[in-house]
Amino acid sequence: MADRSLILTLAKVLIAAAWVDGEVTQDEINSAKDLLFHLPHTAANAPGMRLTSREWSILEMYVESPVDAAERARLVSELQTALRTPEDKALVLDMLEEVVRADGAVSPEETAVLAEIKESIDQADTGLMGKLSRLFGGAVERRSEAAQGPNRELFYDDFVQNRVFYSVNQRLQAEGKSLSLDDGDLRKYSLAGALMAKVAQTDRTVTDAEFEAMAEALQERWDVARETAVFITEVAVSQISATQDMYRMQREFASLTSETERERFIEVLFLVAAADDQVSFEETEEIRLLANGLNLSHSQFIAAKLAAAGQSAP
Known part of the structure; x- marks a missing residue:
């Protein structure tokens, strides 16, 4: 037997x-x-x-x-x-x-x-x-x-905890390419891409405008080259799903970023959600949950929401 x-x-x-x-x-x-x-x-x-x-x-x-x-x-x-x-x-x-x-x-x-x-x-x-x-x-x-x-099983932890990072590396290996980023930065940008994709897919569809907002965020907020930003965004959109462990991704992203960086990232999430000209209640709630998972207070969440809308906190 x-x-x-x-x-x-x-x-x-x-x-x-x-x-x-x-x-x-x-x-x-x-x-x-x-x-x-x-x-x-x-x-x-x-x-x-x-x-x-x-x-x-x-x-x-x-x-x-x-x-x-x-x-x-x-x-x-x-x-x-x-x-x-x-x-x-x-x-x-x-x-x-x-x-x-x-x-x-x-x-x-x-x-x-x-x-x-x-x-x-x-x-x-x-x-x-x-x-x-x-x-x-x-x-x-x-x-x-x-x-x-x-042996892809050697990278099991990345597969579970940072699926976008894992998939980026798998694609690079398969295509015989490399990125001019160190491992720590690529991990962080991959997590950022995954979290942005999570918000963009709240309504089950990622629009072209949302995709562009995600790529621009990587370029402008973290000075990532355009080609690399688009590549990471493509992988993030293709990999995000309800089966991914968002808690682990939030925890790792929090460990790789400062509090100020995370506050600004919540602004980015609102800009991604607004890329198709409206931010739905479901998208706002998704961002609120992500902010909480990134160890930010409700007041920090509100401040980021207002900043993204071009307003100041009272």
Whole structure:
């Protein structure tokens, strides 16, 4: 019976295989989830994997952005090491077929990668000699080689606490680019982008005017280059969602900024909300909650609101 480690590693490989044609369909995602829900969880002797929130988040990391050949090779190597019995191998091969065919069409790229993974799985030794090899160094050597490949899980904390920063770095790495910003500044600007996007998306739509206001805020308030400001804004708008942990983002932003900087940032949030010529009650309430989360008083919130409107506090 497959163990927890094998199932989780298999799920990552399934997602990686689904990415080979450049996209992951909802059918492919659902097929991978079915694997986790319906295979037996041996530790609890109950049907279905009881994943922790951290484990779900780690799988989400692979669903969110493409998995390249080098990272896929690392995952396949880890899967080889996790195999213990012929039944494990049969399970893996069956699930690979099911997920790749889940969307009803198998591309040439998927066919090639499926054959590549199958060959690797077929080569895994689940007999006595394979177990001895894992025990006395074979698995250690394979894990050492695999560790040299890309591993997004090393950046799990950023994925959870500062999703925009994580995604900016993922895109830069994929495109072979870099920004002329130090790590601390990029973290802060990414958080600012995420919080601005949160306000802009209060009505579920980010208008062109709101997008421009966000980019201009990064340029004018923090002297960020135009191209970089637009890039961060694009990532922020694409990543913000109700599932993100706003409390963590507010806490980190507060730790990276001064009180005065945060007061001025609340003004920025009102300017973003007003970019489409009106600030709704819902947007005002969202900004109030963010101000509270940034350790600002109600009077500071009111002062920022008036300043953004070109008025002075009484």
